[in-house]
Amino acid sequence: MVNLETLLVLAVFGPLVGAIVAGLFGKRIGNVPSQTVTTGLLFLSCAISWYAFARHTWGGQERFVVELLPFIQIGDFMSTWSIRFDALSATMLIVVTTVSALVHLYSWGYMADDPGKPRFFAYLSLFTFAMLALVTANDFMQLFFGWEGVGLASYLLIGFWFHKATANAASIKAFVVNRVGDFGFALGIFTVFAMFGTIRFDELFPLIPSMAGKTWHFIGQDWSALNLAGFLLFVGACGKSAQFFLHTWLPDAMEGPTPVSALIHAATMVTAGVYMVCLLSPLYEHALIARDIVCITGAVTSLFAATVGLAQNDIKRVIAYSTCSQLGYMFFAAGVGAYDAAMFHLFTHAAFKALLFLGAGSVIVGMHHEQDMRGMGGLRKYMPLTFAAMTIGTIAITGLGWPGVGGFAGFYSKDAIIEAAYAAGQHNNAGMFAFWIGVIVAGLTAYYSWRLAFMTFEGSKKWAHGHAHVADDHASHAQIESHSEPDASHDDHGHGHHGVDEHHPPKESPAPILIPLFVLSVAAIAAGFVFAPYFLGEHQADYWRGAIYGIGGEGAHAAGEHHEHPPQWVVFAPLVVSVLGLLFAAWFYLVKEGLAKRLADNGGPLHSFFYNKWFFDELYDFVFVKGAKAIGDAFKWADKNLIDRLGPDGFAWSSLFSAGRLSRIQSGYVYHYAFVMLLGVAGLLTFAFWLVS
């Protein structure tokens, strides 16, 4: 039997090998070999991950760390390349490799007509490697490496269609916004190292209780050191996981190809922040102010993103805001101390959100790269399998299920979060705030998710009568919005650049697209009831084994805090609001089709507010972009008129000016020369006299 450690090394570095092969030699070996190598290695990686996960969950495999190579060693600072295997990393391993493998497969179909396939697959594999390095990190340095690695891959993939101006702008935006978060993250790492003298998680965590209550004096004030570290690290998480204030890049990231959106901007990378907060649960449990900040930020994000999602018309943008909102759920779960619920929601969300994105991708392919839902409708008849998958995904995300009986994946994790928030709310205002927002957002989620499903698959076929792109008259200028992907295929299809119409109705997608949809559908249905006992239920302590603070470890006292049974109305509240959301969506988009459009066209202030994403892009454009420009202009002015004028230009000018003067004195007359000489003598004599006296 092969050693598990070796297998894990293989699982982590396999995608890197694939990326190198496809990236450097893709042109030489051709499309199909590049795709085969990357996809094959990813499926291998996925198989190993599941094997390891099974060993952990059912085989009693203990936590271990494989140390591979020293990375950086300066004085006390030591970092090692390693692979940490515990409950958290096992969970992340299966999430990342499974979604990634399915997305690789899906891309065979989705990117079939794209000329840059080897590059695309290389980026995908590179991303997967970086993500695996991130989740298996045993110290902050490797975590940061993975963090930046996924950021790089995300940048490359958002801008994959680099000839599209909007894609380039979006990739730059993602990169820049993430720099803000990474700045906080790096400061957080510095803080941790300054406090503890180590960045290794296993050395760090036992030290944390001793540091509780320690303060630092800075700018005339005492700061709680742990809270400061927790807050700074959370800033990093905010950037990567698109939380409030740093969320603006995520919707624009939809400019990338849809498989990328599914893999990076829904299932894996954006959840890295949640993963980190859960991993650092020992720290956050001793940094309660930072934890409350996490909770409130998460709650606000979930509400904000859900309201914006109500008014969007681009199918991918709706799902993007939905992702943002669900990430908010995970954060406030972590913020109330329910790290297990946060991780479980991460787990289930990966399944149903990847399903929704890939389903949306399938619709986009069917609609010939049309993304505006106002141009869709009635697709159920033409794309029945996609419709089934999307419906399963929608049920899963809205969390339909009967408490005490069972339901789809989202039901278990979301209800657990809302109940945990309620429990925490009994003695914490932040928790109660999060609880109410969680309930409201559950309703909003149901509304916009069903709205998406109804607009796309039901109702009249808007595409049937010519293909008029709906004018976006009240879209703001600062946002990046193109509503379509470059259609690399239209040349081959021989029916012009027109997408679909009555004579060319949408067709169901090919097998490489449908297989992942099927697998993910199964996951979206089953992930909840199969794994809930391990993540949340009776096997919980045995599953986490201390990987999350207070669960199954030595300090197992906190377990069960959120297992006291909440009142019945709390248990049923999510169900009621999500059914209400469903009914509203059905009323607006099925029964009275066209009503919503009329309402939107009337353009009430609230609709405009949501449609324009609370005007965040405008605000940032005004404050940061225009502000930076204004500062730049001021410096440019100062550079030209002060520094240049007084410095080089002024110096050059005065040199030339004096040169002109000097050459005028050089008149050619001997008596002038003699006069200057005598002046010189007189001057020097005066100087000497002054020196002597």
Add this chain to the structure above:
Amino acid sequence: MLELFNHPAAPEAIIAIAALVLLPVGAFVGNARAALISFLGILVLVAAAIVAGSNQLGVLFNGAFVHDDFAAFAKVAIFLASAVAIYLGHGWLARRDDEKFEFPVLIMLAALGMSMMVSAGDLISLYIGVELQSLALYVLAAFRRDEAKASEAGLKYFVLGALSSGILLYGVSLIYGFTGSLQFADISAAVAGGAGTGAVFGLVFLICGLAFKVSAAPFHMWTPDVYEGAPTPMVAFFAAAPKLAAMVLFARAMDAGFLGAQAQWSQVLMVIAAISFVVGAVGGLVQKNIKRLLAYSSIANIGYAILGIAAGTQMGLQAMLVFMVLYMVDVTAFFAVIMALQRNGQEMDTIESLRGLKREKPGKAIVLTILSLSVLGMPPFSGFWAKYYVFKAAIGAGLWPIAVAGLVASVVAAFYYLRIIKVMWFDEPVSPAGPSRAGPSWVAMAGAAFSFPLVLVALYWLDPLARHAAAAFGLQ
């Protein structure tokens, strides 16, 4: 017989006798044999250089004549530079069918004067040396007496030189009055405890007189006009050996005669250096004539050499010697290129006329580029090392403000050297004016070769020699 050559004054005797013999000989054989006289003059100067480098050191004529390491170093350089000047000048005159046998004789007399200057042990021998050299130079400046400009240059040089001699003599009389002696050794003893106001006044007059000879500002006014008007080979000579002689004399007067007043003369020299930096760097910016440009360049460069003396240390003297030797090579080679270039029978001595030179004469253009970069002070060319020595010495002596001023000046001056390069390489040639012709210029090429790779080898020898020479005054 050989013992005679070992005598401390042997080089001077050789040159004096040779000059006095060659003059009547030349008068008999006429200008047609000028080449022979020139050849003999070169031989004599080279021989004098060998003797000066190897003869016995000593003090003669009651201390009026001092032959020490410092003087020996300078004499070798001066004689060799004078020999090169004869070679260059004879060729230049020959190309114009204007060979004259007086030319080598005058150079030899000037060399004799310079030799006296560097060995001056009292104020009288100082004055004699200066006048002997100057009178020869006045004549050389007006050597082509048919040319109005050359005559004007010679006359201006003479009149202003006379004025400076007057200033110098006035200073000598003041010094004699206040210290009671003309000998540097006695003066040094008299001012050992600090000089009085009268002696310092005399010193300042002396400095002003010497500053004229090295063309330091504000006594530089003659320089641009004389450089422009005088025949190019004469200017090439003016710019090299006499400058070194005057600087060495300067150093000897200050360090051997007035060490006790160092606090005063150091300050005065710094002022002169600073004014020279400014005038030399700024004045060159608007010049159109290369010879005039080089006049300003030499004013600025003398500022650096004076900075070395102002440092008042052995390192400073060493820096001055190294600087002057490297500068002499550069400037001689620079003029050699100008002399070699001709268009329509005219010297190409304006910057405009160098336009597009790289197409017509790529070799000359490369040589001129190297020399420009060197004078500019671009590493690794010799000009850089020259300035490096000076700045190191100045900063070592705590004179960093003036060193900074020197650096700034060299940045400003870089403009006009770079402009020469730009004009040669990037401007369109002046085609209709007729093709340019070039004379032989191995001196220029040798100078260019010296300024980059050879300088590194040369410094290996020059550095200890200059240090040894500078040790003659026993400074720290």
